[in-house]
Amino acid sequence: MANKLESTFLNMVLVLTIITCIAGAALAGVFKLTEEPIRLSNLAKQKVALEAVCPEFDNNPLEESRQVEVNGVQATIYTARKGGVVVGSAVETITKKGFSGEIKVMVGFESDGRIKGYEVLKHAETPGLGSKMQEWFSATDRPAQSIIGKNPGVNNLTVSKKGGEIDAITAATISSDAFLDAVKNAYDAVQLNTTAN
Amino acid sequence: MSRVKLLTNGLLKENPVFVLLLGMCPTLGTTSSAINGLGMGLATAFVLICSNVVVSLVKGFIPDKVRIPSFIVIIATFVTMVELMMQAYIPSLYASLGLFIPLIVVNCVVLGRAEAFAAKNNPFDSMIDGVSMGLGFTLALTMLGGVREFFGTGKIFDLTIFPESFGALVFVLAPGAFIALGYLIAAINKFKANN
Numbered sequence: 001m002a003n004k005l006e007s008t009f010l011n012m013v014l015v016l017t018i019i020t021c022i023a024g025a026a027l028a029g030v031f032k033l034t035e036e037p038i039r040l041s042n043l044a045k046q047k048v049a050l051e052a053v054c055p056e057f058d059n060n061p062l063e064e065s066r067q068v069e070v071n072g073v074q075a076t077i078y079t080a081r082k083g084g085v086v087v088g089s090a091v092e093t094i095t096k097k098g099f100s101g102e103i104k105v106m107v108g109f110e111s112d113g114r115i116k117g118y119e120v121l122k123h124a125e126t127p128g129l130g131s132k133m134q135e136w137f138s139a140t141d142r143p144a145q146s147i148i149g150k151n152p153g154v155n156n157l158t159v160s161k162k163g164g165e166i167d168a169i170t171a172a173t174i175s176s177d178a179f180l181d182a183v184k185n186a187y188d189a190v191q192l193n194t195t196a197n
Numbered sequence: 198m199s200r201v202k203l204l205t206n207g208l209l210k211e212n213p214v215f216v217l218l219l220g221m222c223p224t225l226g227t228t229s230s231a232i233n234g235l236g237m238g239l240a241t242a243f244v245l246i247c248s249n250v251v252v253s254l255v256k257g258f259i260p261d262k263v264r265i266p267s268f269i270v271i272i273a274t275f276v277t278m279v280e281l282m283m284q285a286y287i288p289s290l291y292a293s294l295g296l297f298i299p300l301i302v303v304n305c306v307v308l309g310r311a312e313a314f315a316a317k318n319n320p321f322d323s324m325i326d327g328v329s330m331g332l333g334f335t336l337a338l339t340m341l342g343g344v345r346e347f348f349g350t351g352k353i354f355d356l357t358i359f360p361e362s363f364g365a366l367v368f369v370l371a372p373g374a375f376i377a378l379g380y381l382i383a384a385i386n387k388f389k390a391n392n
Contacts, residue, residue: 003256004256004257004259004260004261005258005259006260007258007261007262007263008260011260012260012262012263015258015259015260015263015267016263016266016270019255019259019271020270021272023270023271023273023274026274026278027277027278030277030278030281030282031281033287034281034282034284034285037285038281038284038285041284041285041288042288045288087279097344126370127229127369127370128349128350128366128369128370129366166352187257190343
């Protein structure tokens with residue numbers, strides 16, 4: 001094209017500088033615009049997870065959180081209270097033993113240590129196999145594979161192949177094992193927290 | 198080329214996935230269900246339309262030797278915008294596509310159209326080309342996602358057609374993407390040969 005700028009050094013530097021400046025400004029604008037909604041949607045997601053796993057509470061567990069380190073991973077403990085009395089807690093933690101990458105879970109415990117519920121927050125397990133974690137271990141109509149209502153301090157929550165009492169997901173023993181490891185991390189974090197108090 | 202022809206070009210005759218075989222990474226990676234394919238297709242289409250228009254507007258000011266980096270910066274800007282917007286307003290879709298959104302930057306469909314079409318045509322035609330290619334890409338990804346979801350889990354758009362236990366899991370996994378894509382391309386070629 002005749003009217004095209006020539007590829008002189010000055011032209012190239014100028015054009016690239018101008019383009020990146022405009023791009024930067026545009027992105028800053030969009031970032032400012034979306035910063036608040038993103039923060040809110042992340043908070044909402046955490047709140048939904050908390051409500052799903054915890055016993056009924058009336059405080060804001062997000063404000064009563066504590067970081068602990070357990071078995072080499074980070075865990076965040078949220079305390080749930082009703083009328084000022086501790087009714088249970090939720091623990092957000094990970095395991096590094098997943099089939100592909102980390103598995104992030106939130107596990108809710110009653111005050112006596114029984115598992116109330118859990119949410120798989122993030123994982124990269126095989127779709128259709130390991131990804132069934134959310135449904136598999138919460139199927140209360142199948143006691144052999146469900147962890148709901150069980151207490152990791154009393155029950156042996158490992159896969160049956162390792163002598164435990166939980167049936168692993170069919171064809172996904174590694175994922176199942178990893179998931180149960182995450183649950184154990186969560187339980188240990190609660191224990192650590194209560195003894196520390 | 199007439200504008201109508203330009204608009205239908207990307208749907209079948211030069212469909213970016215089935216005919217040009219561009220953008221295979223997101224095509225194979227994100228199409229485990231119809232809704233994921235649709236989401237990814239629309240996100241790419243948005244980027245494609247915006248980048249085509251902008252590239253076409255600024256083509257006179259960009260020296261030839263730095264045109265590729267310039268295009269990449271423009272495309273990356275739009276991709277990041279899509280990512281932020283999606284994270285803010287459709288978090289559920291972001292949760293399943295999040296990993297693949299930044300990869301739109303290196304999607305050959307987007308850069309390919311900027312280089313092959315937008316850099317040589319006026320903004321309006323470039324926009325039409327973006328719409329056409331974007332829709333073609335969306336169509337292809339949705340079809341592929343639908344086929345994989347149907348054979349893998351017995352559902353289409355989460356609507357159960359037959360029980361999940363009869364599904365062939367392989368279709369949801371990576372090999373199924375290749376198999377399904379291969380048969381779809383064969384079917385499209387057959388269809389084109391008959392016309």
